[in-house]
Amino acid sequence: MTATMPQTGSRRLSTAKAMVEAIGQEMERDESVFVLGEDVGAYGGIFSSTTGLLDRFGPTRVLDTPISETAFIGLAIGAAVEGMRPVVELMFVDFMGVCLDQIYNHMAKIHYESGGNVSVPLVLTTAVGGGYSDGAQHSQCLWGTFAHLPGMKVVAPSTPYDAKGLMTAAIRDPGPVIYMFHKGVMGLAWMAKNQRSIGAVPEEPYEIEIGRANVVREGTDVSVVTVSLSVHHALDVAEQLAGEGISCEVVDLRSIVPLDRAAIRASVAKTGRLVVVDEDYASFGLSGEVIASVVEHDPAALKAAPVRVAVPDVPIPYARELEYAVLPTPARITEAIREVMHP
Amino acid sequence: MGTVDANTRIDLYRTMVLIRSFEEAIRAEYHADKKPAWDIGAGLIPGEMHLSAGQEPVAAGVMAHLRPDDAVTATHRPHHLAIAHGVDLNKMTAEIFGRETGLGRGRGGHMHLFDPDTHFSCSGIIAEGYPAALGQAFAFRSRGSDAIAVAVAGEGAANAGGFHEALNLAALWQLPVVFVVEDNEWGISVARSASTSVASNADRGAAYGMPSTRIEGNDVQAVYEAAGEAVHRARAGGGPSLIEIHTLRLWGHFEGDAQGYRPDLDQVDERDPIPAYEAALRTDGVLDEETIGKIRTEAAARVEQAIQFAKSSPTPDPTEARRYVFAGAN
Amino acid sequence: MTDIVFPAMSKDNAEAEGVVATWFVADGETVAAGQLVAEVAMDKVDMEVTAPVAGVIALASAEGDAVRQGEVIASIT
Numbered sequence: 001m002t003a004t005m006p007q008t009g010s011r012r013l014s015t016a017k018a019m020v021e022a023i024g025q026e027m028e029r030d031e032s033v034f035v036l037g038e039d040v041g042a043y044g045g046i047f048s049s050t051t052g053l054l055d056r057f058g059p060t061r062v063l064d065t066p067i068s069e070t071a072f073i074g075l076a077i078g079a080a081v082e083g084m085r086p087v088v089e090l091m092f093v094d095f096m097g098v099c100l101d102q103i104y105n106h107m108a109k110i111h112y113e114s115g116g117n118v119s120v121p122l123v124l125t126t127a128v129g130g131g132y133s134d135g136a137q138h139s140q141c142l143w144g145t146f147a148h149l150p151g152m153k154v155v156a157p158s159t160p161y162d163a164k165g166l167m168t169a170a171i172r173d174p175g176p177v178i179y180m181f182h183k184g185v186m187g188l189a190w191m192a193k194n195q196r197s198i199g200a201v202p203e204e205p206y207e208i209e210i211g212r213a214n215v216v217r218e219g220t221d222v223s224v225v226t227v228s229l230s231v232h233h234a235l236d237v238a239e240q241l242a243g244e245g246i247s248c249e250v251v252d253l254r255s256i257v258p259l260d261r262a263a264i265r266a267s268v269a270k271t272g273r274l275v276v277v278d279e280d281y282a283s284f285g286l287s288g289e290v291i292a293s294v295v296e297h298d299p300a301a302l303k304a305a306p307v308r309v310a311v312p313d314v315p316i317p318y319a320r321e322l323e324y325a326v327l328p329t330p331a332r333i334t335e336a337i338r339e340v341m342h343p
Numbered sequence: 344m345g346t347v348d349a350n351t352r353i354d355l356y357r358t359m360v361l362i363r364s365f366e367e368a369i370r371a372e373y374h375a376d377k378k379p380a381w382d383i384g385a386g387l388i389p390g391e392m393h394l395s396a397g398q399e400p401v402a403a404g405v406m407a408h409l410r411p412d413d414a415v416t417a418t419h420r421p422h423h424l425a426i427a428h429g430v431d432l433n434k435m436t437a438e439i440f441g442r443e444t445g446l447g448r449g450r451g452g453h454m455h456l457f458d459p460d461t462h463f464s465c466s467g468i469i470a471e472g473y474p475a476a477l478g479q480a481f482a483f484r485s486r487g488s489d490a491i492a493v494a495v496a497g498e499g500a501a502n503a504g505g506f507h508e509a510l511n512l513a514a515l516w517q518l519p520v521v522f523v524v525e526d527n528e529w530g531i532s533v534a535r536s537a538s539t540s541v542a543s544n545a546d547r548g549a550a551y552g553m554p555s556t557r558i559e560g561n562d563v564q565a566v567y568e569a570a571g572e573a574v575h576r577a578r579a580g581g582g583p584s585l586i587e588i589h590t591l592r593l594w595g596h597f598e599g600d601a602q603g604y605r606p607d608l609d610q611v612d613e614r615d616p617i618p619a620y621e622a623a624l625r626t627d628g629v630l631d632e633e634t635i636g637k638i639r640t641e642a643a644a645r646v647e648q649a650i651q652f653a654k655s656s657p658t659p660d661p662t663e664a665r666r667y668v669f670a671g672a673n
Numbered sequence: 674m675t676d677i678v679f680p681a682m683s684k685d686n687a688e689a690e691g692v693v694a695t696w697f698v699a700d701g702e703t704v705a706a707g708q709l710v711a712e713v714a715m716d717k718v719d720m721e722v723t724a725p726v727a728g729v730i731a732l733a734s735a736e737g738d739a740v741r742q743g744e745v746i747a748s749i750t
Contacts (some may be wrong), residue, residue, distance in 0.1 A: 011697075039533060042532055042604040043604055065500045067538070068503060095468065098468065098471075098505065133384055133389035137466065138391070189712050192384055193383065198695060198697060315450070318451055319442070320659075321658050324661070325664040326664050336579025378739075379690045601718040
């Protein structure tokens with residue numbers, strides 16, 4: 001149980017409730033928006049991503065599906081092509097293997113293959129992340145895999161405020177958006193949570209621009225570029241290291257595609273040092289892309305070799321001791337920052 | 344009720360009691376250190392836990408016909424099948440507790456139990472154990488063995504693509520496989536009637552060209568008889584079969600599932616298959632108080648031994664977390 | 674003063690313990706009637722708790738502490 005420290009004077013929600021509020025407001029505004037997936041109805045999503053929506057909008061707009069990802073994601077694509085706006089949930093991102101063709105060969109390519117004549121305004125929501133012993137097939141992040149395949153935007157909010165704004169933007173986007181919510185930022189009652197999983201959220205609808213990162217903490221010594229749950233860990237570490245005189249700038253990417261390369265470069269131009277924290281696998285993914293964004297642009301920007309803190313290329317282990325040896329923990333983030341400060 | 348002899352009936356009962364005893368013990372261990380604030384990642388057994396109470400007749404009835412060299416593929420709810428197939432209980436329990444002495448050295452966990460000695464494996468991706476079973480059956484036949492593969496999945500899996508591909512290929516190539524569908528009525532929170540377009544997956548098995556049957560009543564002896572036919576057919580080179588078994592999920596989908604979506608919650612305990620079978624055996628004079636007591640005591644002792652083995656086993660070394668990614672020198 | 678008590682969530686067990694899983698407001702904050710103030714949990718059922726009246730809230734229970742049904746978890750003046 002991790003306690004939250006609400007700031008005074010504003011309405012606060014958990015990330016899960018903020019995400020649901022966005023979907024509900026869009027469903028009220030636009031009757032072509034509908035929700036489908038496994039256990040999204042009465043259960044409300046197994047990570048509370050759709051709580052209450054069935055009661056509000058009924059079973060013609062909130063649909064429980066069989067365990068048939070290819071069929072129901074394909075269905076969502078077809079409905080989107082005909083002008084509806086589905087919010088379809090892939091329960092765990094780890095299940096992408098059974099339906100990846102629909103996602104990367106169809107959802108992501110139809111607009112291009114049709115010369116821009118056919119759009120797929122679809123949001124694919126999916127739960128990502130580990131840290132609670134769910135093992136190799138239920139703990140992955142995989143944003144690097146989706147980001148690598150052209151034609152789909154990929155977002156991963158870390159806070160309730162961003163969760164609502166990015167969901168609204170994703171639903172209104174004319175193209176496909178993969179919305180990846182880390183189970184550890186949802187603020188669930190039954191999973192240890194970082195205090196930043198609860199936060200102030202405006203009641204009215206608003207959008208956050210997809211493709212724009214957020215400097216969540218300004219600093220001068222090192223740029224810590226990260227996304228999702230790792231943002232919380234990076235902020236915790238930054239607070240602690242400030243006491244030692246290390247000034248960390250923390251950049252929350254919020255979107256992986258489009259990647260806000262300008263924001264990354266601007267931060268590194270200021271600090272000259274780069275630590276990338278990425279809960280996805282280390283090789284061939286997001287962390288390498290962030291580093292490449294910097295060195296391709298200005299290799300002289302870096303005063304020291306960049307350091308990435310990611311999951312080493314290993315299936316996520318079940319036993320807690322092993323899992324926490326591979327996750328990008330605050331201890332590893334701290335070590336990486338020290339390394340880049342004193343190479 | 345056919346011709347199942349008394350000793351077999353007692354064995355079936357004994358297997359079911361052992362499974363239930365194990366699941367009850369794991370359930371208690373799982374929750375013990377997660378109070379009062381329930382944290383899924385906390386305690387000696389962290390993570391998700393999918394227990395098989397109520398589904399014992401499937402495991403006992405089917406596995407009774409298998410040899411250790413027969414393969415079994417199972418799902419995220421595997422304990423009853425592993426126990427009935429003879430997977431080493433100590434190593435299985437140690438794996439659930441995430442210890443170095445576990446089947447997967449703590450790396451797999453309760454949904455990923457692999458036991459080469461009994462050709463048992465399971466996975467958390469729905470329906471993905473069906474294709475694997477085909478391969479094991481293919482290997483056995485290629486080597487001239489009459490070992491077979493049994494693939495077990497839930498009724499929810501019967502709507503997933505891999506299920507259909509596996510059935511077609513098994514029938515086409517006449518592989519020695521027995522497909523078992525455990526219809527426990529629920530795919531997490533979604534009732535079968537809301538997920539499946541047909542009343543019986545035996546119709547789907549037949550549609551793919553294999554002898555298929557559906558067993559009602561969670562009846563361990565009916566399962567035993569149907570499984571006997573299917574196993575015999577496969578072993579004799581007669582190709583695959585499908586058996587759908589209407590069983591019962593006594594508890595939640597996972598531990599911690601409040602089951603607010605389930606309207607029959609108050610009637611579930613009345614349908615528990617073990618007291619019903621015990622009563623039938625008493626009536627037939629096959630079991631008496633003393634034998635029942637002995638069976639229960641032995642089961643509890645065996646389970647306790649396994650749990651103590653697990654608890655006293657070392658936890659894995661974190662510096663070895665990357666070991667075993669690739670085969671060969673590590 | 675209006676008390677907010679831990680709701681009745683266990684059918685069978687009057688002595689069952691739950692927790693306040695999340696406070697959405699801080700001690701001493703001004704809340705509106707109907708505002709979401711907490712999420713409580715018992716036996717893995719989660720329930721939202723809203724402020725019955727407007728006023729200043731004083732928290733009586735910390736997140737994660739064991740609480741019985743009917744116990745006061747906060748009060749509003």
